[in-house]
Amino acid sequence: MRRPLLVAHVQADLHLQCQTCLQPMLHRVDHEFTLCVVKDDDEADELSEDLDPLILEDDNEEISTRDLFEDELILSLPVVANHEPGACGVAVPALQSAAEEPKASTKENPFAVLAGLKKPGQS
Known part of the structure; x- marks a missing residue:
């Protein structure tokens, strides 16, 4: 069928905020x-993987090219x-030093006191 x-082409310069330096x-x-x-959706399922569907249920349905381009920009x-x-x-x-794992703590384990409460022979 x-x-x-x-077939369309969108070209734009988008101003974003870097998530590392916030600039x-x-x-x-x-x-x-x-x-x-x-x-x-049934017809959309029949399409090859290299095509994206544009579902128009009515032959006279109008599409907004602005919305189409906005969607493609968001997807990019x-x-x-x-x-x-x-x-x-x-x-x-x-950045690397912030990502490093914290060094092992030399603090005493607060639950070590409970080990002394165990009866001899219990594990």
Whole structure:
């Protein structure tokens, strides 16, 4: 069955906040996408994996190109916005030392006192 395709290209410069140094950063989006027009989920399930469905239940249903492009921009956002390595305002050693595990505590175990309450021969 032949179905109409919507082939589009979105290009934008998005201003995000780096989650490492909390400074502004620029994220460039240059993304092509192809949507295949279908009437329902059953038709969408029949599509090949390289096509995304655009479900229009009514032949006269209008689509908002603004909403389509907004959705594609949202999908292109990184999970965590970070500067490129070496471009961040926070020194890498500072990040590494913050990520290190805390050193073993030399404090006495507060439950060690309970060991003295056990009767001899109990484990």
